Amino acid sequence: MFELLKRLSDAHGISGYEDEIREIVKSELEDYVDEIRVDKLGNLICVKNGGEFEVMVCAHMDEIGFMVKHIDEKGFIRFAPIGGWFSQIALGQRVVLHGSKKVYGVVGCKPPHVMKDEERKKAVEIKDMFIDVGAESRDEVVEMGIDVGTPITIDRELVKMGKRVTGKALDDRVGLAVMIDSLKQTESDATIYVVGTVQEEVGLKGARVSAFAIEPDVALALDVCVATDFPGTESLHMDIKLGKGPVITIVDASGRGLIATKDVVRWLKETAERNDIPYQLEVAEGGTTDATAIQITKSGVPSGVVSIPARYIHSPVEVVDLRDLENSSKLISRALERVERYF
Numbered sequence: 001m002f003e004l005l006k007r008l009s010d011a012h013g014i015s016g017y018e019d020e021i022r023e024i025v026k027s028e029l030e031d032y033v034d035e036i037r038v039d040k041l042g043n044l045i046c047v048k049n050g051g052e053f054e055v056m057v058c059a060h061m062d063e064i065g066f067m068v069k070h071i072d073e074k075g076f077i078r079f080a081p082i083g084g085w086f087s088q089i090a091l092g093q094r095v096v097l098h099g100s101k102k103v104y105g106v107v108g109c110k111p112p113h114v115m116k117d118e119e120r121k122k123a124v125e126i127k128d129m130f131i132d133v134g135a136e137s138r139d140e141v142v143e144m145g146i147d148v149g150t151p152i153t154i155d156r157e158l159v160k161m162g163k164r165v166t167g168k169a170l171d172d173r174v175g176l177a178v179m180i181d182s183l184k185q186t187e188s189d190a191t192i193y194v195v196g197t198v199q200e201e202v203g204l205k206g207a208r209v210s211a212f213a214i215e216p217d218v219a220l221a222l223d224v225c226v227a228t229d230f231p232g233t234e235s236l237h238m239d240i241k242l243g244k245g246p247v248i249t250i251v252d253a254s255g256r257g258l259i260a261t262k263d264v265v266r267w268l269k270e271t272a273e274r275n276d277i278p279y280q281l282e283v284a285e286g287g288t289t290d291a292t293a294i295q296i297t298k299s300g301v302p303s304g305v306v307s308i309p310a311r312y313i314h315s316p317v318e319v320v321d322l323r324d325l326e327n328s329s330k331l332i333s334r335a336l337e338r339v340e341r342y343f
């Protein structure tokens with residue numbers, strides 16, 4: 001699982017520019033499915049033929065990142081966030097700019113040494129940061145293949161850390177890793193649509209159109225959820241821990257996001273219990289996933305979420321526990337084998 005996750009996490013793809021990730025998912029799955037297509041938005045749809053009952057399992061391929069907005073005469077780049085950034089996390093990062101070739105850069109700001117006391121206490125906003133690619137002029141930046149619209153991602157490799165792993169874009173490369181692994185393990189009779197969705201981080205867009213086309217009998221989104229086992233999360237009054245198993249969502253965003261279909265929750269819980277797979281339950285007041293868009297597509301699709309608990313989501317140092325990925329994969333592959341009985 002580590003090698004697969006490393007391949008996915010170290011690759012780059014902000015919303016709308018998921019090409020590199022799509023190629024990896026495709027190469028992993030092509031020997032295990034009957035058909036692979038890419039729709040007009042860029043969603044990767046892999047079909048494993050089976051009976052009439054159709055299940056959609058999806059995970060999003062995009063990661064949060066930035067985009068070049070302006071290049072000044074001295075060669076400094078201003079950039080816009082793509083997806084939800086906590087601005088102080090962006091500062092001081094090394095980034096990769098994906099123009100006609102890959103270029104490294106660093107995110108800088110006015111040095112604290114020259115800030116007034118009051119200024120230093122405040123978080124620096126992204127609009128006050130810039131990227132330095134080692135150039136001396138605008139022309140030099142342009143010659144590097146960078147232009148307005150060039151996508152930017154964080155440069156950070158996945159490594160092992162104690163019992164866990166840390167890297168960038170684990171939201172949602174862990175979902176993709178579990179999706180790939182579970183499809184390889186399952187002996188389901190249903191027809192399974194395995195979908196790598198695009199543009200989740202900017203409005204659940206790929207899930208919406210792919211579910212509309214597939215019109216599945218049931219759908220599952222695989223994503224990360226906020227672990228509540230580290231300092232600062234006590235006030236959430238939740239009990240989501242790393243290493244304690246996949247998380248079955250009952251409600252996210254206080255129901256403004258998803259109220260998981262009751263039969264989906266029952267299906268997942270009973271599968272976990274029957275197979276002795278540890279699991280955790282989540283009622284969350286924030287965050288949401290692709291399942292939210294899928295559930296209200298066409299005349300409605302029974303939908304749910306299986307999440308992998310993660311710390312420091314939307315940062316370059318997200319942390320997950322590989323045991324949660326293994327158990328999530330087991331849960332999905334076993335669930336797919338008895339899905340028809342529940343719907």
Ligand SMILES: [Zn+2]
Nearest residue numbers: 171172223224
């Ligand atoms: Zn996500």
